[in-house]
Amino acid sequence: MAEDPGVSEVVRQINQACREAGFFYVKGHGIPDSLLKEVKSVAHKFFDLLNEEKVQIKISQAAGYRGYQRIRENITKGIPDMHEAIDYYREVKEGMYGDLGKTLEGINQWPSNPQNFKELMDEYIRLCTELSRNIMRGISLALTGSTEEFEGERAGDPFWVMRIIGYPGAPKPDGPDPTDEIGCGAHTDYGLLTLINQDYDITALQIRNLSGEWISAPPIPGTFVCNIGDMLKIYANGLYESTLHRVINNSPRFRVCIAYFYETNFDTTVEPLETCIQRTGFARNSERAVYGEHLVKKVLNNFIPELLI
Numbered sequence: 001m002a003e004d005p006g007v008s009e010v011v012r013q014i015n016q017a018c019r020e021a022g023f024f025y026v027k028g029h030g031i032p033d034s035l036l037k038e039v040k041s042v043a044h045k046f047f048d049l050l051n052e053e054k055v056q057i058k059i060s061q062a063a064g065y066r067g068y069q070r071i072r073e074n075i076t077k078g079i080p081d082m083h084e085a086i087d088y089y090r091e092v093k094e095g096m097y098g099d100l101g102k103t104l105e106g107i108n109q110w111p112s113n114p115q116n117f118k119e120l121m122d123e124y125i126r127l128c129t130e131l132s133r134n135i136m137r138g139i140s141l142a143l144t145g146s147t148e149e150f151e152g153e154r155a156g157d158p159f160w161v162m163r164i165i166g167y168p169g170a171p172k173p174d175g176p177d178p179t180d181e182i183g184c185g186a187h188t189d190y191g192l193l194t195l196i197n198q199d200y201d202i203t204a205l206q207i208r209n210l211s212g213e214w215i216s217a218p219p220i221p222g223t224f225v226c227n228i229g230d231m232l233k234i235y236a237n238g239l240y241e242s243t244l245h246r247v248i249n250n251s252p253r254f255r256v257c258i259a260y261f262y263e264t265n266f267d268t269t270v271e272p273l274e275t276c277i278q279r280t281g282f283a284r285n286s287e288r289a290v291y292g293e294h295l296v297k298k299v300l301n302n303f304i305p306e307l308l309i
Contacts, residue, residue: 001137001147014135015142018236022243023207023227025220026135026195031127033222036197039124042114043256047084047166049113057086057109064092064106065299071168075302076185083183083247086111088121088162090266097267100292103299121162125260129160132193132262135226139193143236144275154235154268155192159291161261167204167249183247183255189229190295191263196225198257205257208244217245230294231264234287237272237280266292 001007017024046054051070059067066087072080092105110118133150140149167183183204198205203218205225217225233242249255264270271288 001141007138007141011138011141014138018139018142018228018232018240021207021209022241023217023225023245025223026131026226027220027223029131029224031131035120035124035127036222039120039258040197040199040256042117042120043164043166043258044254045114046086046111046117046164047254047256049111053113054084054111057111059087059303062106063109064089064104065303066106067109069303073303074184076187079182079185081184082181082249083165083167085163085165088125088164090160092266097292100267100290100296103296104292121164124258125160125162128162128195128260129158129262131224132195132260133158135193136262139228139232143239143279144273149235149273149275150192150264153265154270155262155264157265159191159263159266159295161191161263161295163259163261165257165259167247167255167257169252169254170250181248183249186244186246188233188242188244189227189261190231190298191229191261191291192232193262194227194229195260195262196227196257197260198225199255202249202251202253202255204247204249204251204255206246206248214246229261229263231270231289231291234270234289235273235276237276239276239280263295264291266295270294 054068057067059065059069066089068086069084071082071084074081074083074085088108089104091107092101094105136150137147140147171181198219200219200221203216205217206214207217209215227245228240228242230242233240269288269290
C-alpha cells in the first residue's frame with residue numbers, strides 16, 4: 001500500500017489534516033449515500049415520537065448506560081446539553097473484561113418503532129467499522145510507515161460507540177441568546193477516530209482552530225466529517241491533537257447527527273508509539289491510559305445523577 005502513489009497522496013493529506021486541524025472530510029468511502037440518508041431519516045422518525053414511546057428505551061445502569069436521554073439530560077463539563085440522544089456501545093457480556101468492563105456490561109436497547117431501526121443501524125455500524133479500520137491503516141502509514149500499528153493488541157478487536165443525536169431548532173429571535181442554548185458543549189472525543197454523519201442542510205458543528213477561533217464544519221453531501229480522539233493523540237506523542245469541537249444549532253429546524261466512534265481494544269494500555277517518539281524528537285509524553293478506564297470515567301460524568309436512578 002505504501003508504494004501506491006494514490007495511497008501515498010491520501011496518506012499525505014490525512015497526515016496534514018491530523019497535524020494541522022484534527023478534522024477532515026472523507027469522500028469516496030464506499031458507504032452508499034442512500035444509507036447515510038436513511039439512518040438519519042429513521043433517527044428523525046424516532047425523535048418525532050411521543051416522549052412516552054421514546055422513554056421505553058430509557059438509559060439505565062442496568063443496560064450498561066445504553067439507551068435514550070431526553071433534552072438536557074446529557075452533560076458536558078457540568079453543563080446540560082441542548083440535545084436528546086440514544087447511546088449504543090459494543091455489547092459487553094458479564095465478566096468479559098473483569099472489573100474494568102463491569103460498568104458497561106449490558107445489551108443495546110432498540111426501539112420497536114421505526115420497525116427497521118435495529119436492522120439498519122446494525123448494517124451501518126458494520127460498514128463504519130470497516131471504513132474506520134481502513135482510515136486507521138492510512139493514519140498508521142502516516143505515523144509509522146506500517147499499516148499494522150492499530151491492529152493486534154492495540155485495536156485488532158476494536159470497541160465502538162455510537163450516538164444518535166437530535167438537536168432542537170434555535171429559539172425565536174426574541175427568545176434566549178442562541179449561545180446559551182449550546183447543543184453540545186466543547187469537548188474532545190475519547191478514542192481513535194470519529195465518523196460524523198450530519199444532516200446535509202444545517203451547519204451546526206464547530207471546531208476550534210489553532211488560533212483558538214471557532215470555525216464551522218458545514219456538511220458536504222456524501223461525506224463523513226472525521227476527527228481524531230484522545231487515544232490517538234497519546235499514540236502520536238503530540239504529533240496529532242484531539243481537537244475541541246461543539247454544536248450550536250442556529251437553524252429553526254431540528255437537526256440529526258449520527259456519530260460513530262472507533263476505539264482501541266477495550267482493555268488495551270495506550271501509550272506513545274516508539275516511532276512517534278523518535279519523530280517528535282522529544283521524550284515520551286507522560287500521558288498514558290487504559291482505554292476502558294478512560295471511557296468509563298467519561299461516561300459516569302455525562303449524565304445528571306437522578307437520570308440513572
